[in-house]
Amino acid sequence: MLDDLEELVTCESYSADHAAVARSARVVAEQGRRLLGAPPRTLVTGGVTHLQWSFGTPRVLLLGHHDTVWPMGTLKTHPFSVRDGVARGPGVFDMKAGLVQMFHALALLPSLDGICVLVTGDEEVGSDTSRALIEDTARACRAALVLEAAAAGGALKTGRKGVSHYDLAVHGRAxxxxxxxxxxxxxxxxxxxHLLALRHLTxxxxxxxxxxxxxxxTVMSAGTTTNTVPARAELSLDVRVPTRAAQEAVDDLLRGLTPHHPGARLEVGGGPNRPPLDTDSSxxxxxxADEVAIRSGLGPLRQTSVGGASDGNYTAGVGCPTLDGLGAVGDGAHADHEHVVTAAMPPRVQLLAGLVEAIR
Structure with a gap:
């Protein structure tokens, strides 16, 4: 597994670089072919490369992504390494170790009938080109298992906040x-x-x-030169919500904003991106999973809800029961200290294999 992990991590796959994502997809495809015994279907949408394996009539969806937030060249400052039971490198935790664990877990099964594997290439930037594929696949399945990294201490993720993104543009007069x-x-x-009033909106x-x-x-800009009254200003907002009702309430309130100055004009762009993953879905x-873990000597398991979103929000949003955080144990997603605890990889493989068999 560590050899496979090194191969994936050292093939950089920054989301914004579609050529890099395509190269990464070829590496992931080859690992999957070797361990699953079949090549994937390669899907390129909007220039982004996704991979799909289907065996028989899909009943269980295993979902992951191979793109990362790390710009090309990060390996020079964050090289792949394994020392003292800790693997490091760009994307090792989020979520290339999860892909390795998934392939090795499926390789343990006597049959892959009823399993669909979907590995997307744009999760880190909102899954714009893969959302329809994820949702359509999930609608046909009885369960979705998401190989995103575990929460602290290996806890599974049974709840995720929904995400909305907005852009506020103010038009004034120079x-x-x-x-x-x-x-x-x-x-x-x-x-x-409006910036100061956002606390009242919350x-x-x-x-x-x-x-x-x-x-x-998050991101704000205004003006063109130091001796000109700014004619335009822009602000980006990241919104996280625990429920659909909260997501709708934020949307209503933001779209109801009115200018403070009578000569200004306000535009509100964007909107909901991912619906919440409600704990009822998990x-x-x-x-x-807890039963499987206890029976296998791996349990009991822990669960938690987190503020970050994943493609599991989409699967749950279309009514497919979803369990997230089945991937790597470690810490530091999107951060310099990103790492994976290698000793936890075999038990997570065993857990996933047992869970898939229990669902089928």
Whole structure:
């Protein structure tokens, strides 16, 4: 497994570099062919390469992704290594170790009948080209098992917040900031009013639907030159919600924003991306996984809900029971200290193999 992990990690697959993702897909495809005994169907949508294996009539979907957040060349500063039982490298935890564990778990089964494997290439950037494929596949299955990395201490993920992305654009009026600033409408100042008011929006959503919603300003820009009243300002928002009701409430409130200055104009773009993965979608599968773990001497298991989203949000959103976090045990997704505890890989392989058999 460590040899396979090194092969995947050293083939960099930054989401924005479609050629790199295509190269990575070929490496993943070859590992899958060797361990599953069959080549995948290669699907290229919008320039992004996805892989799919289907055996018989699919009943269990195993879902993962091979793209990473790490720009090309990261291996020079974060080389693959295994020392003292810890594997490091870009994407090792999120989620190339999960792919390795998945292939090796399936290789243990006497038959692959009823199994569908889907490995996408754009999860880290919102799954725009793979969402329809994920949802259509999940609708035909009785369970989706997501090989994203485990939560702290190896806990499975039985709940995930939903995600929305918004772009606020303020249109003002330019003017010379020294000669006649009063003739301008300062888009930066207008945006600042809305920025400060976002905390009240969060309070309003909490009052309507309960706690757990976060509205986080991320990227902001305004103006063109230092002596010009800004005619345009932009703000990106990352929204995380525990329920669909909260997601809808945020959307209603943001689209209801009105300008503070009568001469300004406000545009709200974007919207919901991933629906929440509700714990109700995971509980029966978690209970089954816990039984398998205890029977195999691996349990009991732990579960948790997290703020991050995955493609498991999509599978749960179309009504397919979903269990997430079945991948690597470690820490540091998207961070310099990203790593995998290698001793945990064989037990996770055993757990996944037993769970797939129990579902089928």
């Amino acid at each position: 003017a010379h900031s020294g000669l006649e600033p009063e003739k301008g409408v300062n888009a930066a100042t207008e945006l600042a009013h 309070d309003a959503v909490t009052a309507r639907t309960g706690p757990g919603t976060t509205v986080t300003p 509980q029966q599968l978690f209970a089954l």
